[in-house]
Amino acid sequence: MRRSHHTNTLVIISNHVKSIYDDRWEADTLHYTGMGTNGDQSLSFAQNKTLAESQTNGVRVHLFEVFIDKEYTYVGEVELCGTPYQEPQRDENGNSRLAYVFPLKVLTGTRAVSLSDQQALDSQREKKASKLSNESLKERAEKSRKQPSTFQQSSTQYERSIWVAEYAKRLANGICQLCLNPAPFENAKGDPYLETHHIVWLAKGGEDTIANTVALCPNCHKKMHIVDDKKDVETLLLRAKQWVDAA
Template sequence: MFYTGKIYHRRSEIHGRYKGQQYGGISTPADHSYIFIFTGDAGSEYGYIDNFDTNGTFKYTGEGQEGDMKMSKGNLAIRDHRINNKEILLFEYVSQGFVRFLGNCNYVFHHIEERPDRNGDLRDAIIFHLDIVNTQNTDTAQTLTPKTVEAIKAVYITKPSKGTSLQKLREIALSSTPIQATTEEKIQSIQNRSMAIKLYAKKRAGGICEGCGEMAPFETKSGPYLEVHHLTRLADGGTDLPHNVIALCPTCHRKAHYSLNYLEFNTRLIDKIADIEATLRYQSVKE
């Protein structure tokens, strides 16, 4: 089992246990139900640019260093992971040899676009659009039947607003898109979760910076001004989960990115949000 936000040594802690290709962006162990995919900045000069699309999906570049990418091997494994009962596990490089686990992914769709290969020649590249899901709800998402889809649509297609309750925002943020949903419904779900998590973080803060504990610096038409910061990077987008977001005043937000001790500061923020979320979950159970 891998834990979101935890750092692992790729060679010893991942491949040493599960095998699979030790190099490249996609690893498909033969004897395990995992597909490991790795992202980072190192391959950008060769056309491997992974980031978030405007629709909220995470765009992940397929494998193949020269010529047009083919829908085979690792690329095919990603596209057909549901059919083959495989889980896609996403990791991000944090330093040489070390990667941070960012969560499970589901394939939504893919497109083809021109990107340079390692020789600088333009070629057709496969760009996967992935849904980074809440692993707590993965089993639920996979076992849904057509009879139950309509019952839970109210959660995953509900558009959140400032007036939505904290608990409802949490439910939307933690919802997983059913595999029976159409591509359009999946994208709507991703967008709703992204909107819900930002509203959730601000509502949870209640107008007080969750970093320094001071009141928001000023009021806006939509309420106290606080900025939502993702605690794990993923190209500065981060995963949209309650334990990975914090509402900060502008000063604390910049401190989390640019201060000399930003790593230490972020670690403190992670611990603080973990305590806040644990308290909220306990209160929810009591109610």
């Protein structure tokens, strides 16, 4: 966060590439992590105080996002839309600490993300997710928002959690969770090829959670989108719960 007394503005940057902070969009609200890379964060520290008091101190807040290293995308002016709250996050040394999170909304317009930026971000997250331990991956998956954020391209898109998707594949362990057959082939990395699927579709109000996400072979995945049989849905919900409980 950078403040300018000359213009009475505060610039905040949500870096989705390198930052240790766990910024996330939930619907149209950005939950932005405050300053402080080690130990518990404080609302009286530096620009945390400025942002926390931005509804009364007259400071205008401008948001940039980073999807590709060193490329800054201007989102717009934002405002605090709720009370800052604390949640456990990892610091730069990997230790658990309490961080302050600021709920922010864009004042005008709709958050827009280019397809290339979203693809670059997904690629970065997939690489990071593949290197995490099962324990770390489960922790991130459980913390992921239940309702995915949306953004505008030519139509509304859903920003799915990479952590949830990767964890679902880990739980499946190379076996389709509907037909219970091994993945039909391996990808270029030698991993069993399965596709993640939301049992209750996001477009129908389904949650982006490990309890609503399974890994399917391409054939069963296509079947779920074309047929969407209620018995298959019930079977997958039951199996997803069993696998999550057993993990």
